[in-house]
Amino acid sequence: MSNPTTISGMLDAKGLKIAILATRFNDFIVDRLTGGALDYLERHGLDAKNITIVRIPGAFEMPLVCQKLAASGKYDGIVALGAVIRGATPHFDYVCNEASKGIAQVMLQYKTPIGFGLLTCDSIEQAIERAGSKGGNKGVEAAAAMLETIRVLKVNRTQSRRTCDNSAFQILIQRLHCYLSLILCYNC
Numbered sequence: 523m524s525n526p527t528t529i530s531g532m533l534d535a536k537g538l539k540i541a542i543l544a545t546r547f548n549d550f551i552v553d554r555l556t557g558g559a560l561d562y563l564e565r566h567g568l569d570a571k572n573i574t575i576v577r578i579p580g581a582f583e584m585p586l587v588c589q590k591l592a593a594s595g596k597y598d599g600i601v602a603l604g605a606v607i608r609g610a611t612p613h614f615d616y617v618c619n620e621a622s623k624g625i626a627q628v629m630l631q632y633k634t635p636i637g638f639g640l641l642t643c644d645s646i647e648q649a650i651e652r653a654g655s656k657g658g659n660k661g662v663e664a665a666a667a668m669l670e671t672i673r674v675l676k677v678n679r680t681q682s683r684r685t686c687d688n689s690a691f692q693i694l695i696q697r698l699h700c701y702l703s704l705i706l707c708y709n710c
């Protein structure tokens with residue numbers, strides 16, 4: 523039985539160009555997410571000179587600025603970092619919905635991997651937990667997801683070419699086998 527083909531991305535950030543989008547709203551949380559993302563990317567080989575940090579007002583502005591960065595064609599990937607914390611009004615839902623929907627649209631439209639590091643929390647305590655304490659650091663997770671996706675998409679191109687080459691080679695072998703069988707039969 524043959525083995526399944528597995529395509530997976532190496533966590534190697536060497537030579538990539540990355541933009542980090544960080545909101546000023548709730549900056550005491552977002553700065554920790556940004557620090558986590560930077561640390562992760564540099565420890566995986568990314569040169570600091572290939573990182574651009576873009577500061578924006580709040581999560582609602584994320585889709586537009588992501589779109590501009592993706593459309594520039596300058597970046598292999600984007601890490602989008604922010605924190606929305608629920609208040610007394612439905613504002614939270616509008617901001618979260620538009621930010622997540624918009625970022626997903628940009629990712630598909632420009633085929634640019636975007637690490638989704640937008641915290642959507644009911645309280646400041648929940649946000650602190652996810653910004654480098656007991657809930658981990660969502661900035662690190664977003665950077666890791668973006669890096670793996672960039673690499674998976676790059677592997678995919680060469681892998682599919684290799685798969686085509688393999689199947690063409692297999693067809694050739696099958697044909698040769700048929701001809702050989704016919705010749706041997708004829709001689710019998």
Ligand code: INI
Binds near residue numbers: 545579580582583608
């Ligand atoms: N923006 C955030 O990033 N986080 C929030 O918690 C938040 N709250 O709660 O209001 C928030 N609002 C601002 C919004 O993103 C826009 O910047 C603003 O509405 C101006 O367009």
